[in-house]
Amino acid sequence: MIWRFVVRRVLIAILQLVGISLVVFFLIRLLPADPVARLVGFNATQVAYDQAEAALGLNKSVIQQLGDYLGIMSTAKYDGIAQGYLGDSWVTGSPISEEIGRFLPVTLELITYSLLIAFLIAVPVGITSAMRPDGVGAKITFFWGLFAGSQPEFWWGLMFVFFFFTWWWEQFGFFLAPAPLGRINPMLIEPAVITGFILVDSILSLNFEAFVDAAWHLMLPVFTLVFIVSGPIIKMIRQNMVRVLRSDFILYARSCGLPSRSVSLYALRAAMAPAMTLIGIFYGFLLGGAVPIEVIFALGGLGEYSIRSILSFDYPAIQGTVLIIAMVSLLVYLTIDILHAFLDPRITF
Amino acid sequence: MAIDEMTAPAGDTGSARPIMKVENLSVVFPRPDASDITAVHDFSLSVTEGEFIGIMGEPGCGKSTAAMAMLGLVRPPGRIATGTVEFLGQDLGKLDEEELRAIRGKDIGMIVQNPRHSLHPMIRVGTQISNVYRAHNDVSKQEAWEHSIEMLRMVGINDPERRVKAYAHELSSGMAQRVLIAIALSSQPKLLIADEPTSGLDVTIQAQFLDEMWDNVQKTRSSVVLVTQDLGIVANYCDRVVIMHQGTIVEVAEVHDFFNSPQHEYSKAILGLQRRAQEKGVAIAKVDEKAPPLLRIEDLTMHFPIRASKSKVHAAEQVSFEIKPGECLGLVGESGSGKTTVGRCLLRLEEPTSGSINFHDVDLASVSREEFRKNRANMQIVFQDPLDSLNPRWTIKQVLEEPLKLHSDMDQEQRLDRIRELLKLVGLEESFVQALPKEISAGRQQRVSIARAIASNPDFIVLDEPTSALTPETTAEIIELLIDLSNKLGIAYLFISHDLTTVKFICHRVVVMYLGQIVEIGTKDQVFETPRHPYAKALLSAHLFPDVANRRVDREVRESLQGEIPSPITENLPKGCYLFGRCPSQVEKCRNMPQELTELEDGRLVRCWRVQEGELTD
Numbered sequence: 001m002i003w004r005f006v007v008r009r010v011l012i013a014i015l016q017l018v019g020i021s022l023v024v025f026f027l028i029r030l031l032p033a034d035p036v037a038r039l040v041g042f043n044a045t046q047v048a049y050d051q052a053e054a055a056l057g058l059n060k061s062v063i064q065q066l067g068d069y070l071g072i073m074s075t076a077k078y079d080g081i082a083q084g085y086l087g088d089s090w091v092t093g094s095p096i097s098e099e100i101g102r103f104l105p106v107t108l109e110l111i112t113y114s115l116l117i118a119f120l121i122a123v124p125v126g127i128t129s130a131m132r133p134d135g136v137g138a139k140i141t142f143f144w145g146l147f148a149g150s151q152p153e154f155w156w157g158l159m160f161v162f163f164f165f166t167w168w169w170e171q172f173g174f175f176l177a178p179a180p181l182g183r184i185n186p187m188l189i190e191p192a193v194i195t196g197f198i199l200v201d202s203i204l205s206l207n208f209e210a211f212v213d214a215a216w217h218l219m220l221p222v223f224t225l226v227f228i229v230s231g232p233i234i235k236m237i238r239q240n241m242v243r244v245l246r247s248d249f250i251l252y253a254r255s256c257g258l259p260s261r262s263v264s265l266y267a268l269r270a271a272m273a274p275a276m277t278l279i280g281i282f283y284g285f286l287l288g289g290a291v292p293i294e295v296i297f298a299l300g301g302l303g304e305y306s307i308r309s310i311l312s313f314d315y316p317a318i319q320g321t322v323l324i325i326a327m328v329s330l331l332v333y334l335t336i337d338i339l340h341a342f343l344d345p346r347i348t349f
Numbered sequence: 350m351a352i353d354e355m356t357a358p359a360g361d362t363g364s365a366r367p368i369m370k371v372e373n374l375s376v377v378f379p380r381p382d383a384s385d386i387t388a389v390h391d392f393s394l395s396v397t398e399g400e401f402i403g404i405m406g407e408p409g410c411g412k413s414t415a416a417m418a419m420l421g422l423v424r425p426p427g428r429i430a431t432g433t434v435e436f437l438g439q440d441l442g443k444l445d446e447e448e449l450r451a452i453r454g455k456d457i458g459m460i461v462q463n464p465r466h467s468l469h470p471m472i473r474v475g476t477q478i479s480n481v482y483r484a485h486n487d488v489s490k491q492e493a494w495e496h497s498i499e500m501l502r503m504v505g506i507n508d509p510e511r512r513v514k515a516y517a518h519e520l521s522s523g524m525a526q527r528v529l530i531a532i533a534l535s536s537q538p539k540l541l542i543a544d545e546p547t548s549g550l551d552v553t554i555q556a557q558f559l560d561e562m563w564d565n566v567q568k569t570r571s572s573v574v575l576v577t578q579d580l581g582i583v584a585n586y587c588d589r590v591v592i593m594h595q596g597t598i599v600e601v602a603e604v605h606d607f608f609n610s611p612q613h614e615y616s617k618a619i620l621g622l623q624r625r626a627q628e629k630g631v632a633i634a635k636v637d638e639k640a641p642p643l644l645r646i647e648d649l650t651m652h653f654p655i656r657a658s659k660s661k662v663h664a665a666e667q668v669s670f671e672i673k674p675g676e677c678l679g680l681v682g683e684s685g686s687g688k689t690t691v692g693r694c695l696l697r698l699e700e701p702t703s704g705s706i707n708f709h710d711v712d713l714a715s716v717s718r719e720e721f722r723k724n725r726a727n728m729q730i731v732f733q734d735p736l737d738s739l740n741p742r743w744t745i746k747q748v749l750e751e752p753l754k755l756h757s758d759m760d761q762e763q764r765l766d767r768i769r770e771l772l773k774l775v776g777l778e779e780s781f782v783q784a785l786p787k788e789i790s791a792g793r794q795q796r797v798s799i800a801r802a803i804a805s806n807p808d809f810i811v812l813d814e815p816t817s818a819l820t821p822e823t824t825a826e827i828i829e830l831l832i833d834l835s836n837k838l839g840i841a842y843l844f845i846s847h848d849l850t851t852v853k854f855i856c857h858r859v860v861v862m863y864l865g866q867i868v869e870i871g872t873k874d875q876v877f878e879t880p881r882h883p884y885a886k887a888l889l890s891a892h893l894f895p896d897v898a899n900r901r902v903d904r905e906v907r908e909s910l911q912g913e914i915p916s917p918i919t920e921n922l923p924k925g926c927y928l929f930g931r932c933p934s935q936v937e938k939c940r941n942m943p944q945e946l947t948e949l950e951d952g953r954l955v956r957c958w959r960v961q962e963g964e965l966t967d
Contacts, residue, residue, distance in 0.1 A: 133426070246425050252467040255420050256481045256532060257454030260446065266469050344471050345516045 035313035087316035096320035105196025107301035111286040114225035126237030145231035154292035180297040240271035280336035284329035370395040374432030403583040406593035455485040458538030462545035464525035468517035475513030500531040544576040551683040556891035581893030585901040621825035642671035649704035660919035664690040677842040679856035687865035726756035729802035733814035735794035739786040746782040756805040771800040792823035849892040871953030
């Protein structure tokens with residue numbers, strides 16, 4: 001049953017991806033931009049310009065370009081998507097998949113840790129503030145949600161850098177947080193790339209010095225993201241919890257004399273599912289939306305990569321990035337749906 | 350411990366000792382930016398051993414809240430403001446949370462209304478039963494699981510090994526109710542608090558449950574506090590009745606005293622129809638037996654196809670009956686019997702699969718839609734839910750004006766006059782014309798629906814459960830209004846209802862349906878006094894008339910049916926008699942012998958060969 005659902009969803013996802021690649025392909029080409037001039041410079045000769053245009057394949061008709069890109073009825077020497085190849089970057093010349101493979105794990109690592117920690121904080125805080133609506137926890141939550149959500153994330157990022165790095169050092173003479181310059185101290189040997197997740201890689205390669213330093217570098221960006229996304233997640237869990245606590249089945253469970261621990265578990269189980277959906281939505285959003293954080297802390301993530309590609313009219317890179325982000329989002333949604341189904345027997349496929 | 354003189358049960362043997370004593374209990378719900386609402390005010394009650402107490406009152410009167418508060422529980426954000434609850438000599442207010450918990454569900458069992466929402470939607474029912482059992486008994490998971498299967502078997506659930514793994518949404522509400530009963534009885538409580546335990550159940554199943562509860566009380570000398578809105582339940586099962594009105598107890602009385610001489614004004618209002626019928630007899634006009642029928646339906650059949658399946662829902666099978674001018678024909682049966690479908694087919698709200706509907710000598714089933722519409726002014730319908738059947742954005746004036754615009758050529762002035770006249774006919778003041786439906790009470794909404802139905806001067810109205818969503822006192826008023834209108838205007842009714850009490854007051858003749866078939870047609874007296882078909886007998890016996898002179902619990906034999914009504918899809922339908930498998934009078938021949946509706950010597954029609962052959966007598 002569940003497998004039929006997964007297969008169906010994957011098939012639909014493939015259709016969606018095809019649709020997305022087509023839309024992106026045509027939309028880019030509608031831009032009033034000249035990537036060739038960008039590449040060879042405005043003062044290049046006509047011959048050099050033509051050569052460059054031919055090298056990029058931009059002298060062909062749009063339909064032919066689409067064929068080259070998709071790898072179907074291709075007239076180019078290189079492979080297309082159908083062969084599993086995203087093309088080469090026009091700027092660096094290296095394969096897009098290789099570049100994304102380098103940038104994507106950085107973003108995934110940042111948002112996975114952030115959402116995981118946000119979730120771990122939000123569950124107990126949301127529950128306590130629902131159970132004691134007049135308690136201190138509920139009030140703090142309220143102001144937190146209001147405060148954190150009312151400022152843009154880059155501003156919070158800058159504030160944290162200023163406070164924990166600059167101000168702290170001036171005040172106390174040591175660094176609470178490292179300088180916002182990348183994922184690891186450049187003086188250290190970076191762990192070999194295995195998964196791309198630097199914390200995981202440093203453990204796998206038994207480089208504990210790198211592990212500690214990488215964790216230290218990740219501290220502030222993760223903290224900033226957690227600070228911002230926790231508000232809405234707490235609010236979601238709190239509201240669900242309040243609703244569930246007033247429900248018939250909780251009142252009934254209490255009237256049956258179930259221990260309060262069991263009653264809380266009953267409530268938590270029912271309140272959890274919608275919160276997970278929110279996590280999924282955040283995940284998809286942050287794949288491209290964590291750019292300000294990535295830039296401030298110079299992490300070199302996918303968001304940064306996509307901005308760079310857009311600004312340099314690197315068509316294959318833009319297409320590849322969009323496709324990959326869409327793929328990861330669809331995968332996350334699918335995972336959430338499957339988890340949902342395991343939690344809630346009312347969902348059938 | 351002294352027994353409260355006023356609330357002690359009359360004529361008890363003296364061995365009775367109080368189980369629970371509630372004093373001055375008040376529950377308040379805080380409102381933001383407003384004063385608190387006191388949902389229950391100064392509630393006092395003492396319950397003695399072996400007693401069956403009913404708490405009655407209109408929706409929102411605080412009866413359910415009071416029942417929960419007896420356990421020390423209030424739905425958030427409410428709280429118990431004052432009062433003490435003493436249970437077996439212990440003051441529950443002085444116990445800590447853990448001691449209270451140990452009493453709840455063990456010594457005091459709880460059954461709540463809305464059983465499917467009261468079970469956790471994501472946890473198997475077996476696990477939920479086990480969890481409660483383990484909360485009060487020191488047993489292993491495995492033992493508790495086996496105990497749950499045992500309990501499900503005990504409350505009459507078929508195939509408990511499979512049902513124990515089910516989730517709440519996979520159960521019918523009848524089954525979910527049984528699960529709650531299993532949970533409540535699993536630790537053999539001394540006091541059972543049941544909050545509308547049978548709302549939403551069919552009468553035959555309701556009778557099965559209440560009988561079991563009553564027998565249990567007699568056997569184990571436990572006590573029951575039953576919260577209900579149903580006079581029939583109170584009259585048939587309770588020893589004492591507590592009447593609540595706007596959060597306060599207005600009357601506590603022994604059940605016979607309550608029905609024979611209610612003291613409080615509100616109690617009298619609840620008993621309205623009952624009392625007025627007793628005092629002067631509700632006057633329904635005689636029907637001219639010789640008049641040609643106004644409406645004659647023949648072999649009306651309605652099958653609904655099921656998507657992606659060859660089988661069909663057999664909602665109505667070859668239904669035939671007549672209605673004379675000015676006659677009120679009752680159409681009764683449990684849910685799923687097809688009575689609503691028949692009503693809807695008459696107005697072609699559903700297109701019947703086959704059959705004819707003769708009205709004023711026109712076959713409505715076969716005429717074109719255009720032709721049919723011309724006849725619509727003469728036949729109208731009133732639905733069950735008064736609020737849902739009125740456009741929420743229209744004022745009462747707009748609601749009543751619409752049929753006048755459609756079916757007459759009155760000018761604006763004439764229409765306004767007619768609207769005033771209509772409001773007066775249904776007993777509403779003129780000032781309501783500008784009100785919106787949600788601004789008036791349910792009883793008044795239903796009056797507006799009735800006014801809309803009679804606006805075009807019809808001579809026939811289908812009343813589809815017109816009183817089922819109303820409180821007992823409003824029901825009484827609406828029934829009286831309908832009788833008045835019929836007498837004044839000579840309108841014929843098809844009165845569809847599962848509430849036999851109201852049918853008994855208003856109808857001349859009664860049709861009993863089961864699984865889409867008519868099983869008996871006769872005059873009101875024939876069907877109500879001496880029903881002949883086994884299903885009609887069981888239905889009448891299971892229906893709880895608010896009549897303390899003939900309590901179900903006092904009867905020697907309580908007729909009842911086995912199991913539940915099957916859903917009427919092709920493969921579920923029995924080959925022979927549709928009642929086979931549930932009928933107390935069945936013989937082997939019934940299994941494969943389809944039954945015909947045949948006239949008996951006293952003029953009624955019955956679909957049972959054993960009755961026709963004279964094998965079944967009273």
